[in-house]
Amino acid sequence: MAKQNRRIxxxxxxxxxxxxxxxxxxxxxxxxxxxxxxxxxxxYLSLDPYMRGRMSDAKSYAAPVxxxxxxxxxxxxxxxxxxxxxxxxxxIVLSHSGWQSHALSDGRGLRKxxxxxxxxxxxxxxxxxxxxxxxxxxxxxxGRPKAGETVVVAAASGAVGSVVGQIAKIxxxxxxxxxxxxxxCAFVRDELGFDAVVDHRxxxxxxKLAEACPKGIDVYFENVGGAVWDAVFPLxxxxxxxxxxxxxxxxxxxxxxRSGPDRLPATMRQVLSRSLTLRxxxxxxxxxxxxxxxxxxxxxxxxxxxxxxxxxxxxxxNAPEAFIGLLEGRNFGKLVxxxxxxx
Amino acid sequence: MAKQNRRIxxxxxxxxxxxxxxxxxxxxxxxxxxxxxxxxxxxYLSLDPYMRGRMSDAKSYAAPVxxxxxxxxxxxxxxxxxxxxxxxxxxIVLSHSGWQSHALSDGRGLRKxxxxxxxxxxxxxxxxxxxxxxxxxxxxxxGRPKAGETVVVAAASGAVGSVVGQIAKIxxxxxxxxxxxxxxCAFVRDELGFDAVVDHRxxxxxxKLAEACPKGIDVYFENVGGAVWDAVFPLxxxxxxxxxxxxxxxxxxxxxxRSGPDRLPATMRQVLSRSLTLRxxxxxxxxxxxxxxxxxxxxxxxxxxxxxxxxxxxxxxNAPEAFIGLLEGRNFGKLVxxxxxxx
Numbered sequence: 209m210a211k212q213n214r215r216i217x218x219x220x221x222x223x224x225x226x227x228x229x230x231x232x233x234x235x236x237x238x239x240x241x242x243x244x245x246x247x248x249x250x251x252y253l254s255l256d257p258y259m260r261g262r263m264s265d266a267k268s269y270a271a272p273v274x275x276x277x278x279x280x281x282x283x284x285x286x287x288x289x290x291x292x293x294x295x296x297x298x299x300i301v302l303s304h305s306g307w308q309s310h311a312l313s314d315g316r317g318l319r320k321x322x323x324x325x326x327x328x329x330x331x332x333x334x335x336x337x338x339x340x341x342x343x344x345x346x347x348x349x350x351g352r353p354k355a356g357e358t359v360v361v362a363a364a365s366g367a368v369g370s371v372v373g374q375i376a377k378i379x380x381x382x383x384x385x386x387x388x389x390x391x392x393c394a395f396v397r398d399e400l401g402f403d404a405v406v407d408h409r410x411x412x413x414x415x416k417l418a419e420a421c422p423k424g425i426d427v428y429f430e431n432v433g434g435a436v437w438d439a440v441f442p443l444x445x446x447x448x449x450x451x452x453x454x455x456x457x458x459x460x461x462x463x464x465x466r467s468g469p470d471r472l473p474a475t476m477r478q479v480l481s482r483s484l485t486l487r488x489x490x491x492x493x494x495x496x497x498x499x500x501x502x503x504x505x506x507x508x509x510x511x512x513x514x515x516x517x518x519x520x521x522x523x524x525x526n527a528p529e530a531f532i533g534l535l536e537g538r539n540f541g542k543l544v545x546x547x548x549x550x551x
Numbered sequence: 552m553a554k555q556n557r558r559i560x561x562x563x564x565x566x567x568x569x570x571x572x573x574x575x576x577x578x579x580x581x582x583x584x585x586x587x588x589x590x591x592x593x594x595y596l597s598l599d600p601y602m603r604g605r606m607s608d609a610k611s612y613a614a615p616v617x618x619x620x621x622x623x624x625x626x627x628x629x630x631x632x633x634x635x636x637x638x639x640x641x642x643i644v645l646s647h648s649g650w651q652s653h654a655l656s657d658g659r660g661l662r663k664x665x666x667x668x669x670x671x672x673x674x675x676x677x678x679x680x681x682x683x684x685x686x687x688x689x690x691x692x693x694g695r696p697k698a699g700e701t702v703v704v705a706a707a708s709g710a711v712g713s714v715v716g717q718i719a720k721i722x723x724x725x726x727x728x729x730x731x732x733x734x735x736c737a738f739v740r741d742e743l744g745f746d747a748v749v750d751h752r753x754x755x756x757x758x759k760l761a762e763a764c765p766k767g768i769d770v771y772f773e774n775v776g777g778a779v780w781d782a783v784f785p786l787x788x789x790x791x792x793x794x795x796x797x798x799x800x801x802x803x804x805x806x807x808x809r810s811g812p813d814r815l816p817a818t819m820r821q822v823l824s825r826s827l828t829l830r831x832x833x834x835x836x837x838x839x840x841x842x843x844x845x846x847x848x849x850x851x852x853x854x855x856x857x858x859x860x861x862x863x864x865x866x867x868x869n870a871p872e873a874f875i876g877l878l879e880g881r882n883f884g885k886l887v888x889x890x891x892x893x894x
Contacts, residue, residue: 212849261824286596295562317886380727408824414884430819433816433819437819451821452819452822453823454823455816455819455820455823458816458819458820461816467811467812467813469811469813470810470811470812470813470814470815471813471814471815472813472815472818473776473798473801474812475802475815476773476776476780476795476798476801476829477798478831479795479829479830479831480795480797480798480831481604481610481831482831483830483831483832483833483836484829484830484831485828485829485830485831486819486827486828486829486830487822487827487828487829487830488821488823488824488825488826488827488828489826490826493790493826513588
């Protein structure tokens with residue numbers, strides 16, 4: 209066990225893309241648990257696009273991280289010391305300890321994980337965690353794909369997109385992925401088994417996407433925004449559903465920076481004339497489906513019907529650089545930081 | 552009965568707002584029904600905003616009216632001659648005869664109306680017809696207002712808006728209308744019984760709307776678009792629902808004419824961060840609710856809980872001018888043209 213607590217703070221709010229200087233690493237004494245508390249040692253820290261929103265003070269569904277405070281984030285942690293009757297030393301838990309090596313907890317919100325389970329504990333941050341649940345709930349409750357329909361998802365090799373496409377397949381739909389670069393595209397097609405994949409970096413991306421969707425698009429799971437949306441939008445069929453769970457391509461935009469033309473009137477016209485549904489969501493509103501999700505997705509992983517890929521970065525000090533890369537699509541699979549070895 | 556058939560044709564496709572020269576009136580012989588047909592004499596012609604879309608050849612859910620063809624439209628018609636076993640001379644029917652004084656029909660799609668019913672037959676084009684059903688289905692199936700929520704609708708004195716607000720009230724929601732001018736606003740508040748009404752022509756419209764919605768907006772029934780949307784959008788609460796049934800303020804736009812800034816990225820960001828639902832629709836998709844609608848709304852009219860207002864223009868030849876006025880908000884209530892006297 210490390211002798212010092214290491215924490216990564218928000219040093220300043222980014223304008224546009226976050227830079228290393230927006231973060232600050234700090235070391236200090238490891239805190240002592242009071243009666244009723246546990247000391248948690250972080251094993252894995254999840255890095256997710258939503259964190260970009262927390263770095264800004266624009267109005268959102270969640271409060272921003274204060275400047276000078278520890279960056280927020282989900283973790284898989286080990287109970288290092290316990291003064292809480294519900295937790296034993298060595299227990300592995302899902303926590304929300306943030307970007308730091310140690311944290312205190314009174315036990316609220318912790319969920320015990322089974323290190324002998326069928327999937328590594330780190331998957332509680334990915335395919336069996338928030339990103340996987342986002343994919344599951346958004347696709348099934350809002351997208352509602354029917355057999356034979358076409359489901360399109362971007363960032364298809366990523367934590368959410370990979371699960372969206374594979375569940376679409378399991379439900380009998382045609383899954384078309386969008387990814388950046390030959391390696392990710394090959395993975396999406398050959399490993400994840402999508403019906404088709406299109407490289408958004410290709411100069412003829414829009415044509416290729418149209419070719420991959422000869423019957424149009426019935427569900428577009430929106431997790432990127434930007435140029436991909438522009439290519440997808442003309443292909444949406446009547447009554448298409450668009451669960452909106454993320455807009456990573458826009459997260460670094462400076463507010464008010466978009467010049468014209470104004471695409472909103474034409475978009476609304478198509479929403480009307482094609483009876484489209486656009487529906488923003490965060491997974492927490494579907495929380496009562498969580499057990500069903502764990503059973504379904506856990507089962508599909510066990511059957512080999514649903515695959516996942518993790519992109520593991522070693523060392524808390526590398527979290528800022530890895531997070532900056534995530535916003536640029538440099539990760540390949542669910543991005544986690546290994547903060548301390550499991551055993 | 553007139554001795555000639557009069558028809559109003561689409562003379563040319565408008566650019567921007569329709570002008571009188573986009574229409575042409577033509578007279579000709581009254582056609583003879585063949586075996587199995589009826590000759591219909593138009594009593595009332597409905598004028599509705601959707602007709603602007605039919606004048607353009609932009610891709611839509613419905614085919615455009617061809618240049619040189621009769622303008623499309625719903626009618627209340629009387630069977631003038633019959634060679635169809637299902638219809639007697641004098642029967643009053645709901646038809647889709649278009650902008651003309653006479654039409655043949657093989658009976659398909661006709662619906663018999665009861666002239667002794669509790670509401671005048673012209674209401675089959677309004678509160679008990681397509682506009683009323685649009686309000687009913689869109690509000691209840693997509694908007695789903697809960698008691699105590701705030702429902703906002705524009706064109707609140709019009710055929711659709713007036714019904715939206717009154718049903719919202721019946722369901723226990725707070726109804727806030729938007730209308731143009733003091734006379735319409737007074738009608739919406741005092742006659743229709745909305746909780747509040749705001750004049751969109753007021754210089755401080757946006758502030759007034761915010762004052763009228765102190766708890767934000769939970770359902771915005773979108774039938775106008777344009778500047779009203781800009782005022783409504785910042786007030787939408789988390790999980791707000793926006794049934795989109797019309798965009799009358801945009802119908803006269805020339806495609807591609809909107810300069811920046813581009814409001815789409817910010818709109819999508821709010822769709823995401825406030826978990827908004829935008830849902831375009833046309834009433835035909837809810838057609839299985841039609842009987843329920845007639846029973847509910849017919850009952851509410853009978854109880855005096857739901858009021859309506861018709862704006863009746865005399866003479867088919869005045870239809871183009873009345874329609875041009877409709878797109879500018881010059882009508883006051885459901886706009887119908889009396890083409891021939893009822894009796």
